[in-house]
Structures are given as structure tokens and as C-alpha cells.
Amino acid sequence: MFQTFDAPTSPDQGPPRLAQLRKTLKDYSLDGLLVPRADAWQGEYVAPCDERLAWLTGFTGSAGFCAVLAESAGVFIDGRYRVQVKEQVADVFTPVPWPEVGLADWLLEQAPKGAVIGFDPWLHTIKEIAALRDKLNGQLTLQPTENKIDLIWSDRPNRPHAPVTAHPIELSGQSSVEKRETLAKGLRGAGHNAAVLTLPDSICWLLNIRGNDIPRIPITQAYAILHADASVDLFIDPGKTDDLGPDPSIRQHPFDAFLSVLDGLNGPVRADTSSAPVIVEQTLGDKMVAGDDPCVMPKARKNPTELEGMRAAHRRDAVAMVEFLAWLDAQTPSELTEIDVVTALEGFRAGTNALRDISFETISGSGPNAAIVHYRVSHDTNRRLRSGELLLVDSGGQYIDGTTDITRTIALGDVGNEERICFTRVLQGMIAISRIRFPKGVAGAHIDTLARAPLWMAGQDYDHGTGHGVGSYLSVHEGPARISRVSNLPLQPGMILSNEPGYYREGAFGIRIENLIVVQEAPTLAGGDNRAMYDFETLTHVPIDRSLIVPEMLSHEERQWINSYHAICAEQLEGKLSDRASAWLSQAVHPV
């Protein structure tokens, strides 16, 4: 079992640690400290030894940071964590709604004039600190320091040290040499001698390797330098790569050697200011030029082999999901808790005998808990299911050939009409994205509205993006493309995105429906313009709860879509299910 249900922190731990930290800051003549959730790899998950924000404050969300001053300590959290933070942190910490309140504004208001605020230059990106400096406008000083939490965290866990494995060409679809040569050509074209790579999923993609240092995402903690001659310096703890064969074009160094090698490079050296830590800029100085991590775009555009792997992983995952839904349908809701749901679902995924990990902590929220957008059940919050309520289950698997992410909202018995009307609106938005055909150049910001319009017309909306990129046996949340109001990057063939509109009524119920989709070239239509157009292939093939659909609300085209979708689900899963699941499926895909 991958998932655990213990409350990972307690509010009680915070006050003494905060007091100790303040004393330390005083010893070092610092007036404050930034404590981010991020580690040196800027990922969504961090190793236990990097859980500094949780250790200090008790807050365990996947995004946020704390600003500690002598008299106040703000925990900055976005819309997803407004409720959670109140339960997790003691009142020596002040939850600050972010980004409505910016860090600079808060510091300028709270800190004494001329205060010196420390930060660990490994944990903050160049862009982040530059933007903060700009806003502070010289009124406060930001000072890079060694990590002050690590000084006082006495029982800090060890850094992970899991072995690295090769990700073979049968799964990656392109050799590392070919990838490196393509990118090196780009570096030469831009006149750059090298590019610094600090994102582990970029390095794993480029070198066709996978690791096991962090839960939920098969990456290894490393940094790398790609040179314009296509060779690579890899900075990784000795011993982790023993299982890989020798490769003379990859020079391995201990992670600690990173700064000295960086220092010895000839410029210009490219670094991605939105992901590289400040220490890179400090070390490179004038040799540094800002530019995109060159792996990010080709990694996002999955090749045919990666897409075949994703399809296979989704077929496998759909079997587990349908077995789970059939099992759930046969239970009495009141005899189950949210944790039982998570345990059963992980069991069905494990039953595929191919599950490497879950791709994130399963969200299993019933009744009002489903309205907490990033709810994670623990023994403390665990709730018994009730007939008449909605159950929201958002989950995914890491398989060696692909990463899945699916949300289904399930009616437990007969639910109210209001829930069904809202569910149908969410479904209409989800269908609108699934069906849309759009010209080349269109970005996620432009189609996001299609998912929301049915809710908007009813005065409703949801406070999260409609979709995120997904990696290929990598991060379930992968950049750079998104379906979101702020994503102006044109969508390109091969990009995999989630399509997950929702609706949340606080204290009452929550709805989300999520499939993964791939951008592809759309077939030409008779009477259509002579212009490049794209549409989406749907990867996920799991029925959507028909009992929650109000058929009269659907247009002819929407009804056609759902019926055709269900027919494809049945086709994809034929012959792969248990008798119970097979029987359940045949009624679940009845036309509406």
C-alpha cells in the first residue's frame, strides 16, 4: 500500500520550533527568513528531509511558503488550501491568502524598515527572488544564507539514495544520444556553450533514466549540464547509477561538485530562471543567459512510442477503475469510509501487477469533504459514506509505460436534483473540451472558457485550472502547457493534458470529472478552411455516472458524445474484466 492516512503533522509542533528558529535568526543577525515548500528541484513532491515547511509550521499542502519575522510568521497559501491551513497550523502562524496578498507587500508591512531577510539560495528560483527584490525596491534586504531550518532540525531524515534505472528505447521512443544532439544543435544555434538542467524530470527525459528518490514521481535527485557538443555532466550521489552501463558522453560527478564545475564553465551558459535556483546565478555571474530549459518543450510533445505507452497504461488503469466502480456499486455506502475507498482502489490498481506507484495521493471525498478541492483523507478526517451523497475520487497510477490521472464523481444511492443539475453542467464543460477542434496557435487560455461556460451561465465557476500537462512515466503535473486562464502557450500535437472541470459547494458537495486527452492533428472537413487544425484524442476510458446526468440539459451533440464515449469504453475493456465488472459495465454504458 503506497498511501498512508496518518495526519503527517500536528499543530502543536509549530510553536516551539518557531521559537527556536527565531532565536537562531537572532544569533545570525537576521530579521527574518523565507521557508519555502520547495526543495532544490522545484517539484511538487519533496523528500522527507526537505519537508521544512511542514516541519516548521505543520502545513502539508503541495504549495506554499512561510515568512518568519520576529513578531509575526505568515503562512502563504493559495485558494486550494484556505481550509486545510487553518486545521494544520497553530495560531502563532498567520494564514495569508496568496496571491491576493503578495509576499513583498506583506514583508513591507510587517518587517521593520531596513530589515534583513534570509533565504536559502538553493530553494528559490532566480525569477522568484528577482521579482521579490524588484517589489521590495531596496526597502528590505534579501540575503542568501545557509539553510537555517537544517541547523535546528535535529532528527532530520537522510537524503534519499535510490538506484537509477534505464528507461529503454521501447518506452522512450528516442535515444538519449538523439535527444542530446537535437538540443545541442539548438544551443549552438543560440550561441550558448551549455545549458544548466536543474529539473529532475528534464534530466530523466534527456538521459532516458528513471529514479525512485521521491514518492509518486519516478525521478532521481540530480543536476546536469548539457554542453553544445552534446556531452553531459551529471551531478548525482555516487552509487545511485551503478546499475546503468558506462557512457563516455556522460561525465558523472558527486552532487557536491556542481558549483565548482559550474564555476569553471565558459559562457554563455543558459539557465532557466523560472526553475534554476539562485545559487546558479550567483555562481555563473555574467556568464549566465536566461533561456528556457531546452528539455521542456520536446518532453511535453510525446512521440508515437510514448503515446502508445500512455494508451496501454490507460487501458490497464481503466480495468482497475471499472473493477473498483463495480465493487463500490455492490457495497452498502454506510459500511465504507473514505479510507476504505482509497484502499480498495489502490488494491485494484495493484492487481494489474504493473503498478509502480500511485501518481499522487488519491482524493476520496464524500459529501462536504468533496468540496475541499485538494482533500486528502487521514484517520482524523475520515468520513463514513452515506447514501444520497456524492463521492469524488481523483486518483492515478504510475506504470512503466505511462502515467494516469482520472476523476469520477459517483452517486451513492439517489442524490438530489441540484447535485445532478450541477453535475450535468460540469459534464457539459468537460464534453466541450473533449469535442473542440481548434486552429493551430490556440492556447489553453483560449479554450479554458469552454469548460466553464455552462457553469458561468448559472452564476457558478470553479477556482482551479481546467487542465494540467501530464508526463510519460514522469510527473502527473508536467509543464509547460495547461488549460488555464493564464496559459498562453499554443497547444501542440502530442501534448497530454487533463480535462477536469468541477463544481464545489462548500459544506455540501463537490463534483469533478477528469479525463486525460492528447492534442492531435484534426482531419480535414468538407467545406472547412485550408488551415491547420487540432483536436483531442481521449486517453481515459471509464464510464461517467449516468445516474447523475440530466439528459434534457444536454444538446444533441453532447448526448451523442457521451453515448459514443461509453460505447468506446465498452469496446476498449471487452474481455479484460471480471464477471462482476463486466456486468456492471454493460449497464453503465447504456445510452442516455
Add this chain to the structure above:
Amino acid sequence: MFQTFDAPTSPDQGPPRLAQLRKTLKDYSLDGLLVPRADAWQGEYVAPCDERLAWLTGFTGSAGFCAVLAESAGVFIDGRYRVQVKEQVADVFTPVPWPEVGLADWLLEQAPKGAVIGFDPWLHTIKEIAALRDKLNGQLTLQPTENKIDLIWSDRPNRPHAPVTAHPIELSGQSSVEKRETLAKGLRGAGHNAAVLTLPDSICWLLNIRGNDIPRIPITQAYAILHADASVDLFIDPGKTDDLGPDPSIRQHPFDAFLSVLDGLNGPVRADTSSAPVIVEQTLGDKMVAGDDPCVMPKARKNPTELEGMRAAHRRDAVAMVEFLAWLDAQTPSELTEIDVVTALEGFRAGTNALRDISFETISGSGPNAAIVHYRVSHDTNRRLRSGELLLVDSGGQYIDGTTDITRTIALGDVGNEERICFTRVLQGMIAISRIRFPKGVAGAHIDTLARAPLWMAGQDYDHGTGHGVGSYLSVHEGPARISRVSNLPLQPGMILSNEPGYYREGAFGIRIENLIVVQEAPTLAGGDNRAMYDFETLTHVPIDRSLIVPEMLSHEERQWINSYHAICAEQLEGKLSDRASAWLSQAVHPV
């Protein structure tokens, strides 16, 4: 009659003028020259004395520029003018598709290494030249010079000198003193001593004045400086303001005094780099800080008085439009030309006895001419109408209380089914924008897709934005808000926008339907979220050709919208029409 139909230029004029210009450039040791369409006020219309691009090249479009080198001369035009440019310029000029080909790339390819390219620092914005310099990367030199076209343009017309009139509080809704005090407070808050205003519509809005220097837009050619004490320096040719009463808070100077007053200012002085000319930056030097023209946002958010004026202007304009449509319906198409249509329509507008000007050159395109997005009929292109074709008429009026802009596409007799299907898709997009309700924070880029989705699903699209801002007895194309893929400025109550999707099949037919709409606060809905939401009020009340609608393609809601729209048109126009128009209207608004 405001509109004229003479071809304003001839391709023959270009070659000798280009030869003469090249000789002049050689005399001044310049390897090239930029000749923009813009004047020193960066507006859409320019005075005859500023028609340098047309004088040199023959190209008369409302956007574009020429780059002259010794061996080549590129005329850069966007998608709207690809066809027109070919007819207007001689082949010594090369049409360059812009922005697909950038000016910097073209210059780097065409000009010899180290070439010196001249430009008039009054005619280019700071941002434009900075971006160009950045892209040229030191490989070519951009050199400000006095205007080289003016040196050789022997019969150049005089600068306009029309009197300025007051725009009274009954129309402006807010006194100039109040506007200036609000903006001055903003300047003080930002720590700026003054703001340079170079956009005539900003100055007209701020000082509650209107002018008559330029066709189609009631502005006066002037620059101004707004000080943090709310006083103003106004730079305007002596004599133009004789009709205004004295105002001690406005210090008047001849236009020529601008640079010396600018030079004497204490910094920091704000200038809007996207509209202020390079000469402002040259003169202010380090005193300049980049910042938005402070008039732009409050000017865009029309106040209740301005909105009442716009409603009155639209009722008046709708009478003229309906009289026109009724007249047209009674004619035999083959007895009319496109010019007859323009003349008749302007006649009906003039018949309101309130028309100050048309708000732009009426587009009257029949058959294949309607597929030319910014078609302007001349005696050379004038085409006889034919039964069975579509007629596209895009027009508007300048009234003292408001500016109108409306497009209707009219069936001449029975038209083909394909035209009707495409028309209905365009109408569906137009209705989607008209009906949408959206949360605060949403921008034009987010709703633009709603207007296109019905076309996209059929593999179709249109190559222009969906909507532009509209001024209040000012420019019919007013910034900063737009409904366009690139407009990320959140829409705010009081902003007036056009809603004008279209579809164009080259060589065959063109369709556009356009209403003006205003952003307003949407009423709360039962069951809706507790969040601020906006929707649109429609200002335009002129029937949409029912014979072009395929009713079976419309959803229940779309059909409801069109029938309710037509009912409101009838209600708004009741008692205001001639017998003929009244009879025509009653059949035009029959439910579909």
C-alpha cells in the same frame, strides 16, 4: 456626403518617388529608412499631410509600414491587406506578410551588415523602436533623423487647423477638473511629477474637448502634460482653442514648444512607451519612467452619462439603419451598385439631422468583395449587386452623444444553402458572446473562443479579432480592451466593445454580424456562487436577416435569444420609423 470613392492613389506614383527618396537617403549617408503609416499621434486615421506611406507606396490601408533600402523596399501588411496591397503598389515594392515576417528579420536579411537605417523619432513609439533595436542586436544601426519624406514631398498639404469645442458635462458626465484631480492623485501615489499625454483621444477625454482635425474621429492634434498638482500644459497650434473659455489650470503653448517644456520638467515623468514617440524618451532621458497613459483606463470605463448618450445614439442610428434596410429591400439588386448602397446609407444617417461624421469608411461589399475583410469600395472596384448574393455592410456614425459601429449581412434574393449554414454559425458565435455571463477577471482572450467555436467545429475560422473597444464620441477603435486571442486585460463594467464574428470565403462570399455591447454587473442568480459576475448589455438594435438563419441549427437558447433580440428591436424603434420601414420591421422581427 462624407465618404468619397476615388481611388486615392495609383500604383504609378510609387516608382519615381521611391527613386527620389533613395537619392535623398544617399545624400544623407543613410542606407535605409522606415516609413510608417503612423503620424505623431499613433491613431488609425491621419491627416492628408501625414499620409506619407500612401504618398510613397500607393498603399492606403489603415496599418502597415515600408522599409526602404537601396536595393529593396518592403511594404509590411497584416492579413487584412494582403489582397489590397497587390492592387495598390507597383512592383518596385515587395509586399511582406507581417507579423509572420518581422521587420528586424527582414532588415537583417536584406540590408548590408552595419547598415544605418533612419527613422523619424516623432512617428515611432518608444516600445516599437526598443523592440526593433533589441532584435537587431547591434548588427544594424537605427538612427533618428528629420523626416526624409517631407523633404521631397513638394505639394504636401497643410497641417489641419480646425477649432476645438467644449464637450459639455451633460455628455461627458464628469468635469475635467474632477478627472484631472483623480489622475493627479494617482500620479502622486506613484511618485511621478507628471505624465506626458500624446494620444489625442486621451487629451480630449481629460479636458472634455473635441476637435475636427482628422476625418472620422473628433479629436484635435495636440500633446499635453498632466502634472501631479492636476494642472495641465497643452501644446496646440494657436487659434484652435479660441472658442473655449479661459482656464487658468490649463497653460497653453504652441505645439512647437513641447520639447523645450519637456526638457525643463523635473522627473520622474511618466510616458506610455506603447504610444509616446521616441522623441519623448530622447528629450526626457533619465527623467522618464515607463507607465500607462493614465487616461486610458477611465476613458474605457464609460460612466452612466456616457452610456445614456451611447444608448441614445444607437437608437437614432438604428432608425437610420432600419430605414436603409427597408429601402434596400424595396430595390432591385441589379439596379444598385456597392457605391449606391454607401450613398443611400449615409443619406439615411444624415437624415437623423444629428450626424457629425461617419465613424469610418462604410464597407459595402457584395459577392466576392465581401470576403475582403477591410474592403473599401472605389469607382474602380465598384460592383453591381446581384440577386442570389450576400451584401456585407459595415458602417457607423459619429453623433455628439456617441459613436456607433454595426455590420449586417443581407441576402439579396434567395441565396445558397452553404451561405445560410455559414451565416448561422457566425450568428451562433455572435449570440454566444451576447449571452455569456462571466466572472470578474475574465479578459477578451478568454471569451474570444466562444465566438469561434461554432465555426471551428466545421473547420472554419476568421482572421480578425472578435471585438474592439469603442469610444464615446471618440475613436470607433478605442483601447485598451478587446475581444481577441491576445487581449489579457480583464473586462470591466462600462467598457464598450464590438461583437463581430465573421466568415470569409475568398472569391465567393463574406459574412459578418456586428453589435456593440457594454460590460455590466450581472444580476445574482438563485443557486449561483457568491462571486462578482458580469454580462453584456447590447446597444445595437437592428434586425438580423432572418432569411439567412437555418433555424434547425440553433439551440433552444439561441433561438430564444434571437427572438427576444428582435422583440426588443421592435420595441426600441416603435413610433420612430417611416411607414415603409415600419412595415418592413414588422416582418423582419417575426420569431424564427
